[in-house]
Amino acid sequence: MDIANLIQTVALYAIPVLLSITVHEAAHGYAARYFGDNTAYTLGRVTLNPLKHIDPMGTILMPLVLYLATSGAFLFGYAKPVPVRFGNLRNPKRDMIWVALAGPAVNLIQALLWGVVFFMLQGMGFSERFFIEMAQGGILVNVVMFVFNLFPLPPLDGGRILVGLLPYRQAVLLSRVEPWGFFIVMALVVTGVVNSLWMRPLMGMTYDFIKLLLSPLASLAT
Secondary structure, three states: OOHHHHHHHHHHHHHHHHHHHHHHHHHHHHHHHHOOOOHHHHOOOOOOOHHHOOOHHHHHHHHHHHHHHHOOOOOOOOOOOOOOOHHHOOOHHHHHHHHHHHHHHHHHHHHHHHHHHHHHHHHOOOOOHHHHHHHHHHHHHHHHHHHHHOOOOOOOHHHHHHHHHOOHHHHHHHHOOHHHHHHHHHHHHHOOHHHHHHHHHHHHHHHHHHHHHHHHHHHHHO
């Protein structure tokens, strides 16, 4: 592994990754507070301070080790999840959907904002590749966060959204998967199931959606 290339990659992705996970987790905490649960707020997790959300193992060590071990072919990480007591929500089953959706929603918004930055840099004739590639990295990181977190299995956000949408009996059955959900998801990631059947198709659709929304800006930048 080229150390210089590794340093450049880390420098490019550091700001997009920190912003993506920080705003994602803070959004969950803010939504939970809005709907009646102050747990995250009282613990200081409704904040844009990345130090409150970084998990040393999941946010730093694991992605770095995976990047080195696979020469950048496979990358995965996670932040400290914001604690939410769903029983404190005013309408737990309904409000769970909005609390879970808040995180991926702000990742989609961030992807759009990085897209705006990208086209603005192009339109101004900005020639410094580092910042252009950082904007592209910001789009990629947030699209990955948006799509991956919507995978419909607890404890991912998509799983909790599905629990909120399903009838009570089916919701209870799905929620029982949560203690093992992380390991099931990891197994599906390692075997390539998540990538081929979920990530690639939905990332393609998300990129198309972003391009459609930003097409007026893209035409001005060219």
